[in-house]
Amino acid sequence: MAEPVRSIVVLVAILVGVLVTAAGLIWLERRLLGLWQDRYGPNRAGRFGSLQVAADMIKIFTKEDWVPPFADKPVFVIAPAIIVVTTLLSFAIIPFAPHIEIVDLNIGLLFFLAMSSLSVYSVALAGWASDNKYSLLGGLRAAAQMLGYEVFMGLSLAGVVMLAGSFNLREIVEAQTKTWFVIPQFLGFVIFVVAGLAETRRIPFDLPEAENELVAGYHSEYSGMKFGMFFVGEYIGVTLISALIATLFFGGWLGPLLPPPLWMIIKTFVFICGFILVRAALPRLRYDQLLEFGWKLMLPLSLINIMVSGAIILVAS
Amino acid sequence: MNSVFYISTAVAILATLMVVTRSNVVHALLYLIVSFFAVALIFFTLGAPYVAALEVIIYAGAIMVLFVFVIMMLNLGTSSNIQESDWLKHRVWIGPSLLAGFLVLELIYLIIFTSAQLSPTSSVEISPKQVGIALFGPYAVGVELASMLLLAGLVSAYHLGARRSQVLSSRIEDKP
Numbered sequence: 162m163a164e165p166v167r168s169i170v171v172l173v174a175i176l177v178g179v180l181v182t183a184a185g186l187i188w189l190e191r192r193l194l195g196l197w198q199d200r201y202g203p204n205r206a207g208r209f210g211s212l213q214v215a216a217d218m219i220k221i222f223t224k225e226d227w228v229p230p231f232a233d234k235p236v237f238v239i240a241p242a243i244i245v246v247t248t249l250l251s252f253a254i255i256p257f258a259p260h261i262e263i264v265d266l267n268i269g270l271l272f273f274l275a276m277s278s279l280s281v282y283s284v285a286l287a288g289w290a291s292d293n294k295y296s297l298l299g300g301l302r303a304a305a306q307m308l309g310y311e312v313f314m315g316l317s318l319a320g321v322v323m324l325a326g327s328f329n330l331r332e333i334v335e336a337q338t339k340t341w342f343v344i345p346q347f348l349g350f351v352i353f354v355v356a357g358l359a360e361t362r363r364i365p366f367d368l369p370e371a372e373n374e375l376v377a378g379y380h381s382e383y384s385g386m387k388f389g390m391f392f393v394g395e396y397i398g399v400t401l402i403s404a405l406i407a408t409l410f411f412g413g414w415l416g417p418l419l420p421p422p423l424w425m426i427i428k429t430f431v432f433i434c435g436f437i438l439v440r441a442a443l444p445r446l447r448y449d450q451l452l453e454f455g456w457k458l459m460l461p462l463s464l465i466n467i468m469v470s471g472a473i474i475l476v477a478s
Numbered sequence: 479m480n481s482v483f484y485i486s487t488a489v490a491i492l493a494t495l496m497v498v499t500r501s502n503v504v505h506a507l508l509y510l511i512v513s514f515f516a517v518a519l520i521f522f523t524l525g526a527p528y529v530a531a532l533e534v535i536i537y538a539g540a541i542m543v544l545f546v547f548v549i550m551m552l553n554l555g556t557s558s559n560i561q562e563s564d565w566l567k568h569r570v571w572i573g574p575s576l577l578a579g580f581l582v583l584e585l586i587y588l589i590i591f592t593s594a595q596l597s598p599t600s601s602v603e604i605s606p607k608q609v610g611i612a613l614f615g616p617y618a619v620g621v622e623l624a625s626m627l628l629l630a631g632l633v634s635a636y637h638l639g640a641r642r643s644q645v646l647s648s649r650i651e652d653k654p
Binding site: 233235236266267268271272274275278279281282285286288289297300301304305307308311315328 | 535543550
């Protein structure tokens with residue numbers, strides 16, 4: 162196959178795959194939550210409720226798409242698009258198999274960090290543009306939370322970069338042929354999972370949209386597909402963080418017997434289910450607890466992790 | 479790559495002009511973020527992908543978020559827009575435009591009358607490793623000085639923001 166045709170096929174396949182996964186997660190999450198919380202979950206539309214996604218889509222597309230008259234219209238409209246665009250762009254750097262990836266970027270990991278730091282704008286601007294006190298409070302909470310957790314998200318990955326000697330995700334996976342990085346970088350893995358939970362704003366870190374205090378937080382004023390963008394954006398984010406955990410700490414496509422892309426998909430889905438299990442099991446934190454946890458515990462821990470791994474690498478070499 | 483360079487410089491200049499002329503603060507900040515993206519692309523075309531990534535992570539992704547955060551906290555509303563557009567009268571532009579105009583003339587003079595190499599894009603790519611080696615090799619003193627400055631900033635910010643519980647409680651007790 163000619164090179165440009167091949168890259169377009171890979172690009173479309175990854176895009177469609179990610180969007181289908183994100184839509185499917187709406188159903189999977191509710192079914193799994195039902196299972197773990199000892200209730201049914203959606204089980205009426207289609208077999209095992211599998212057509213629930215189609216029903217949700219019809220509902221969300223036919224709802225009135227309303228922009229409040231007091232809102233700042235251009236910012237209000239652009240905010241939900243930012244989160245979908247930034248999270249989808251991050252998938253460009255994830256290698257699904259030895260030659261199945263969109264770009265082989267030398268600064269791949271930095272590109273992901275840049276995109277995740279830009280996704281803050283989506284929620285912060287949505288909260289501001291809605292011109293509603295609950296939305297504004299949600300946006301403020303989101304900005305402070307994501308800014309704080311981004312710092313040690315980047316620091317937690319420094320150990321992986323030091324071990325692999327590269328920011329390139331393909332080279333990071335290839336460096337894990339002997340041992341997965343989860344073993345030498347267990348602390349980094351734990352910190353990255355916590356930061357990933359906070360970046361996707363899911364329970365126990367979903368303070369920006371805490372229903373019992375802020376109506377729906379930053380997306381209170383959103384309806385129809387604009388709300389749907391935040392909704393789908395969250396699930397794309399979960400898929401992205403899971404795929405990254407699999408790539409950075411669990412050897413990506415590496416594995417015996419099965420073909421490489423299948424290993425990548427299996428590992429990603431295991432972590433997605435882990436994210437859903439966390440939501441099923443944990444309560445929401447208080448906001449001051451969340452910030453103290455981030456700045457006073459996770460940040461020093463990630464700095465210690467860098468120091469210790471650096472020292473070990475220095476002694477070993 | 480040359481056309482990418484020129485397009486991104488044009489975007490950077492246009493976006494920055496929009497930053498200066500907007501009366502709504504948040505809209506001005508959004509244009510400033512676009513301008514940072516353009517600058518990041520310029521760094522990329524100049525063969526410095528690491529600096530480009532850091533430009534987006536630190537300037538567009540962290541510092542500007544803090545700006546947006548503060549402006550959201552202040553919750554300025556329409557009255558500040560009116561005040562701002564009052565300040566943006568035509569007479570205000572004369573001085574800065576003249577000064578900037580002299581700089582543009584100088585730049586044009588330099589481009590026309592000097593035979594310096596003016597090709598913007600470079601074929602050499604500076605990797606993150608080279609940046610690191612440069613920072614902790616010949617520029618180690620600069621890095622240390624910057625870190626001391628940042629530490630001082632951190633300590634003083636902590637001092638200003640710390641809750642002085644004894645002072646506060648004694649004031650409350652003083653009240654009849």
